Every structure is written in C-alpha cells, then in structure tokens.
Amino acid sequence: MGPSVRGPGLLLAMMALSWLGGAWAEGTCPFPDRLQYAELEESSRTMQSFPVGTTVSYVCRPGYMRIPGIPSSRTCSKDLQWLPTEQFCKERKCNHPGELVHGSVHVTDLAFGSEATFSCEEGFRLVGPDTVSCVIKNNGVDWNRDLPVCEAIACKPPPSIPHGSYTEADSYVYQMVVTYTCDQAPRGADPFSLIGPATIFCTSDEHSNGVWSEAPPQCRVVKCDDPRVENGKKKTGFGPHYSYRDSVTFECDPGYFMIGSDVITCGEDNTWSPTKPVCEKITAVVCSALKIKNGVVVPEKSVYEEGESVQIKCNAYCAFPGGAQDMTVTCQGQNTWSSLQDCTCEIKGSDSTPSINHGRVIDGQKPFYSVGDFITIECYSGYTLHGEARIQYVGENKWNPGVPTCQLSGYITAIICVIVAIVAFLAAFWVYKKFCSQNGSYTVDESCKETCILKTNVPAEMEETAQKN
Structure with missing residues (x-):
C-alpha cells in the first residue's frame, strides 16, 4: 500500500517543482550584454541570476570616459530586457598633433x-x-x-675638380645649384676647357637622401688641329687655334659638292666631330646628298647616281605645300633634283630657341623643334641656374618644365652691394667735408647747418641739377 501511495505523491511533487522552476526561469533576464565601451563592475560580475528588477552597474573600459547625465547602470525590466540601452561611455580623444612645419x-x-x-x-x-x-x-x-x-634635404659639398672650382656656400640644400669654372691658365699656357655640365644641383634619391644631379665636369686642355678641306674653304670659324666646342663651317668651291656635314666641332678628345667633309667634283651623272628642312631622306647617302630616286618624308606636324607628307624625287645629274621642296610645319613645332639671358643651350639646339625634343641649358660663369637644366618642347612654343633663368651668384651680388655701399659712404663724406667744414675743422656755423642737412639727404643727381639751375 505504501509504495502505491508514494508513487503518485512523488510524481505530483515533481510536476509542481517543474512548474515552479519554469515560472522562475521566465521571470529572469539573461546575462547582461557585453558592451564594447564598458564592462560590469566586480559586484555585478559575481551574480548568477537576474530576476526582474535586478540592477547591474558598469564601468567604462580603458580608452572611454563617462558621458555626463547618462546613468551607467541597467535594470532587468518586466519584459526581461536590460534598460535603458542608451550608451553612457564615449571614446577618449587625443589632442590634435598640430601643424607640421614644411x-x-x-x-x-x-x-x-x-x-x-x-x-x-x-x-x-x-x-x-x-x-x-x-x-x-x-x-x-x-x-x-x-x-x-x-x-x-641636404647634399654633401659637391666634388672638387682639378684645375677648377665651384660656387661655395655654407650648406647645400634641395634644388640648390652650384656652378663650376676652370682656373685661369698660366701666362703663355693653353687655356682649360670645361668638359661636361657647368652646373649641377642638389636633388634626392628614392630614399630622400640628398644627392647631386650628375657627376661634376672636368677642366682639361683641349686642342684640335687647323681643319682644311681640299677643294673647299671655311665660311666661319677662322682662328689661330681651336679648343673645346669651337666650330668651323665649310663650303665647297664652285663645281664641287660636299659629302658629309658642313659644320664640325672640336670635341673633348681633341678631334673634330663629325669628321671633316669632302668636296667632290660635280659630274653629269651624280647628285650630292639632299638637305631637307623639317624632313628626312630615304635612303640617305652621300652621293646619288643619275636616275636614282629617293623618298622625302616630313617630320611630325609637317607637310609639303600641297599637304602631302612624303614625295619622291629623282637625281637628274649635275647635282640637280626633280621637284625638290622643303617641308613646312604647323604651330605645334617651333623654329626658335629659347632666349636665356646670361646663359646658352649646350645640347640639343636645332633650327626647328618638334614635340618631344630636349635641350640642355647652362649659365655663364658667375651666374646660377634657377630651374631645370634639361627641358622638353611640348608644342605651341612651350617647354616643360619652364625655361630656366640665369641669375647672378650670391657672392657676386654681395660684392656689388659692398662696393655700392662704400661708394655711397665716400660720396656722403665728401659732401659733408666740402660744405660743412672750414679749414679742415668740422665746426659748423648756423648758416651752414640747414644747407648741410639738406645736402646730406638729397641724392647727388638732384644736387647737380640744383647747381645748374
């Protein structure tokens, strides 16, 4: 009897406990959310259950700070939500780094x-x-x-060169230009020639280290022999001796035509470049090499036989008067060609070399420039290049980067300023001594004071004008 009664009673008790447990579970909130900006206080972290009405407190995480007026606690509501949900911590902020000079x-x-x-x-x-x-x-x-x-970015002092020097400075920073010059040769000795760029500038490598734009020039004695062409003569370049970059222009005697370039230049290796031309006798069956402005000849030869044809092709943006960009001409003998014409070019080209005061073009100079052509510029001794030495023609008489300028070197400007200051001082002293002293004494009477003050403050040109009037 006992066991039969105990069985149903135990079953009822277990059902009751199960119902009570479900009701208890339905009246609790889940574990509080983990917040990115805050964490539970120590006392709240030890809680195991969170019935309705339970309050937990948070503290801001490192890197965050409380927002004034907003509570940092949350309470389990009747609908089993943690309220309020408003964020109560905000990110701390670093001070602005400030401006970075340069x-x-x-x-x-x-x-x-x-x-x-x-x-x-x-x-x-x-x-x-x-x-x-x-x-x-x-x-x-x-x-x-x-x-x-x-x-x-700074560069080390530029390299020194034998028989030459450069413009010195206390320091050499980015884009600073130095100019090399050769020493004066002893009396009676051959002069030194500057081989290579006269100016180099401080620039940077891929690691932002200061480096010089190129190797420095050399100062050497360059001498070329007196060039002579059989059956020809010099048009320009007459002189007793020839040194680096001296040029000579030749022309052939009547009845002869030229094979080779009519202009040769003395090179750094003491030889003429290109080689001296040759003057050949004009015959009934030959023509000399064609020279076409703004175009090229195909095939290019020094001598053509009678009846031989060549094709002339105009450069980019250039054409013959009729609009064609190429044409064929034929040697008729006696150095005569059929239908020979020059190419004319659009405005995209330029036939003018940039004007550089106190400087010159040392490489790439041409009678006509097409888009993409380069020239290299250097300044005369005593002047400093401001801008890029090598520039490219981009059309419409424009160069990239812009055409540089040559300005007086700093040390020359300083010398001029010192000389002007000394002259001004001596002039003022002379005026004072002449008009404001008596017998070498600098005692000034009342009648002289006003005149002296005026004269020492009026330029000399105005004083002379007043005396004439």
Missing part, C-alpha cells in the same frame, strides 16, 4: 584607436614615424610615438 598632417578622427599620418613638402624628408596611433597612456589616451619633423 609638411602635412592627415587626421580623420582623434578618437582612441585612430591614426594620424604625416608627409613632407618637396625638398624635405620625414624624420620620425610616418604614422602614429591614439592609444591608452597614463590613465588617458595619447599618441603612441613622438611626432615626426620635416627636415630639409
């Missing part, structure tokens, strides 16, 4: 975890990190590394 600071946000990046202007390099992060530091937030600085 550089830029790139910041999108100053909040904890953000980054700032840095870059320098052309001619300067970054010393320090190019990126810093806003991190936790000393119970707050700050940048994780010292901020960088931009320092000027």
Whole structure:
C-alpha cells in the first residue's frame, strides 16, 4: 500500500517543482550584454541570476570616459530586457598633433584607436614615424610615438675638380645649384676647357637622401688641329687655334659638292666631330646628298647616281605645300633634283630657341623643334641656374618644365652691394667735408647747418641739377 501511495505523491511533487522552476526561469533576464565601451563592475560580475528588477552597474573600459547625465547602470525590466540601452561611455580623444612645419598632417578622427599620418613638402624628408596611433597612456589616451619633423634635404659639398672650382656656400640644400669654372691658365699656357655640365644641383634619391644631379665636369686642355678641306674653304670659324666646342663651317668651291656635314666641332678628345667633309667634283651623272628642312631622306647617302630616286618624308606636324607628307624625287645629274621642296610645319613645332639671358643651350639646339625634343641649358660663369637644366618642347612654343633663368651668384651680388655701399659712404663724406667744414675743422656755423642737412639727404643727381639751375 505504501509504495502505491508514494508513487503518485512523488510524481505530483515533481510536476509542481517543474512548474515552479519554469515560472522562475521566465521571470529572469539573461546575462547582461557585453558592451564594447564598458564592462560590469566586480559586484555585478559575481551574480548568477537576474530576476526582474535586478540592477547591474558598469564601468567604462580603458580608452572611454563617462558621458555626463547618462546613468551607467541597467535594470532587468518586466519584459526581461536590460534598460535603458542608451550608451553612457564615449571614446577618449587625443589632442590634435598640430601643424607640421614644411609638411602635412592627415587626421580623420582623434578618437582612441585612430591614426594620424604625416608627409613632407618637396625638398624635405620625414624624420620620425610616418604614422602614429591614439592609444591608452597614463590613465588617458595619447599618441603612441613622438611626432615626426620635416627636415630639409641636404647634399654633401659637391666634388672638387682639378684645375677648377665651384660656387661655395655654407650648406647645400634641395634644388640648390652650384656652378663650376676652370682656373685661369698660366701666362703663355693653353687655356682649360670645361668638359661636361657647368652646373649641377642638389636633388634626392628614392630614399630622400640628398644627392647631386650628375657627376661634376672636368677642366682639361683641349686642342684640335687647323681643319682644311681640299677643294673647299671655311665660311666661319677662322682662328689661330681651336679648343673645346669651337666650330668651323665649310663650303665647297664652285663645281664641287660636299659629302658629309658642313659644320664640325672640336670635341673633348681633341678631334673634330663629325669628321671633316669632302668636296667632290660635280659630274653629269651624280647628285650630292639632299638637305631637307623639317624632313628626312630615304635612303640617305652621300652621293646619288643619275636616275636614282629617293623618298622625302616630313617630320611630325609637317607637310609639303600641297599637304602631302612624303614625295619622291629623282637625281637628274649635275647635282640637280626633280621637284625638290622643303617641308613646312604647323604651330605645334617651333623654329626658335629659347632666349636665356646670361646663359646658352649646350645640347640639343636645332633650327626647328618638334614635340618631344630636349635641350640642355647652362649659365655663364658667375651666374646660377634657377630651374631645370634639361627641358622638353611640348608644342605651341612651350617647354616643360619652364625655361630656366640665369641669375647672378650670391657672392657676386654681395660684392656689388659692398662696393655700392662704400661708394655711397665716400660720396656722403665728401659732401659733408666740402660744405660743412672750414679749414679742415668740422665746426659748423648756423648758416651752414640747414644747407648741410639738406645736402646730406638729397641724392647727388638732384644736387647737380640744383647747381645748374
């Protein structure tokens, strides 16, 4: 009897406990959410259950700070939600890095975890990190590394050269130009010639280290022999001796035609380049090489036989008067060609070399420039190049980068200023002594004071005009 009664009673008790347990479970909130910006206080972290009405408290995580007026606690509501849900901590912010002298600071946000990046202007390099992060530091937030600085890219002093010198300075920074000159040769000795670029400038490599744009020139004695052409004569370039870059122009005697270039130049190896031309006798069955302005000849030969034809092709943006860009001509003997014409060019070309005051073109000079042609410029002794030495023609009489200028070197300008100051001082002293002293004494009477004051403050030109009037 006992067991039969105990069985139903036990079953009822278990059902009751199960119902009570379900009701208890339905009246509790889940474990509080894990927040990115805050964490539970120690006392709240030890709780095992969260019935309706339970309150838990949070503290802001490192890198965050309380938002005034918003509670940092949440309560389990009747609908088993943790309320309120409003964010009560905000990210701490680092101070703005400030301005970077000769550089830029790139910041999108100053909040904890953000980054700032840095870059320098052309001619300067970054010393320090190019990126810093806003991190936790000393119970707050700050940048994780010292901020960088931009320092000027500097070059070591330029190389010295035998028998020459360069314009010296206290330091050599990015884009600074130095000019080399050769020493004066002893009396009676052959002069030195500057071989290579007269100016080089400080630039940078891929690692922002200061380097010179190219190797320095050399100062050497260059002598070429007196060139003579049989059955021809010089048109220009007469002289007792010839040194580096001296040029001579030839023409053939009547009845002869030229094979080769009519202009030769003395090179650094003491020889003429190109080789001297040859004057051949004109016969009934030959023609000399064609020289076409703004075009090329195919095939190109020094001598053509009677009846031989060649094709003339005009350069880019150029054409013959009728609009065609190529034509065929035939040697008729006696150095005569059929239908020979020159190519004319559109405005995209230029037939003028840029004018450089106190400077010259040392490489690439042509009677006509097409788009893409390069020239190299150097300044005369005592002047400094401002701009790029090598520039490219881009059409419509424009060069890229712009045509540089040659300006007086700093040390020459300083000398001129000193001389002008000395002359001005001596002139003022002479005026004072002449009009404001008596017998070598500098005692000035009342009648002289006003005149003296006026004369020492009026330019000499105005004084002379007043005396004439």
